[in-house]
Amino acid sequence: MALHWKLVIDSGDAPALADFWAAALGYEVEDPSPLVTRLLAAGQLGEEAVTEHHGRTTFRGYAAIRHPDDPFDEASGVGAGRRLLFQKVPEEKSGKNRLHIDIHSEPGGLDRLVERLKSLGATPVREVDQGPAGHWWVMRDPEGNEFCAA
Helix, strand or coil, X not given: CCCCCCEEEEECCHHHHHHHHHHHHCCEECCCHHHHHHHHHCCCCCHHHEEEECCEEEECCEEEEECCCCCECCXXXXXXXXXXXXXXCCCCCCCCCCCCEEECCCCCCHHHHHHHHHHHXXXXXXXXXXHHHCEEEEEECXXXXXXXXX
16 A cells, blocks of 8 residues: 655745745645644644744744645645645754755756756756766755755
8 A cells, every 4th residue: 555655854944945845846835724723723722833924824833835736635735645844943954965856847948947946046056967868957955955956
């Protein structure tokens, strides 16, 4: 039986990093405000556990994005498919990522993709040339997490 999963990414500013990755991938930022509102009203969540981001009430220190074509629970806003969850952690990133995201451009569109990612706040690190097999860019998101644009 296949299992459901999500990729969780530690972050210094979860909502800002979710915004970057949503724009980079064409994903949607999840809106958990209906769930947060219900939990607050039921006394199951305190005011200190929530914040507002882009006019939505959300969980403090967390933000998630989902593929726009995948199903999601309308009552909670939580995606049931391809999903990234960003969580605030106290420590800063140290060392190289052991897991990273590859973003694939349309054929012949790598330069446009790299420029768009740079405009969103990504930083190019180096271009990797594979000769006849092509090339790609190693880049960093706004918090320094490595990813590849190919």
